[in-house]
Amino acid sequence: MSGNHIRNTGSMLASPRCGAATRNGTACRAPAVQGRPRCRMHGGAWRSGAPMGNQNARKHGVFAQDGIAERRAIRELLGETRKLLAEIKSG
Structure with a gap:
């Protein structure tokens, strides 16, 4: 029955892709988080990354x-x- 189900995947397929490289060297194929160049797993998540001004350095x-x-x-x-x-x- 799942083979006959019509899915609305057009908007996801048209979304920009994450620009990160995976461990095997290929490009990540996950959709990027809105307003960011990376997906949620590669640093596009909210409040991810180093603090402003690189205070931890x-x-x-x-x-x-x-x-x-x-x-x-x-x-x-x-x-x-x-x-x-x-x-x-x-x-």
Whole structure:
């Protein structure tokens, strides 16, 4: 019985398509959300995306110095540990 049902799909088929690339490299075939270039699954949903002004970004290396110092301290500790182990082994 479902094979004889007439569906009104003309408006959906005529709607603009999402411009995103899928995992296999082809274009997404879902209809885009009204007023947006993407479908609901690729960022067209309401309130999706990064906040205005990119407030979540780590800018100007503010956190980079902390990371560099931490990695330097870890390397020094590892070097001291290796020296201690070598002394224990040889002594």
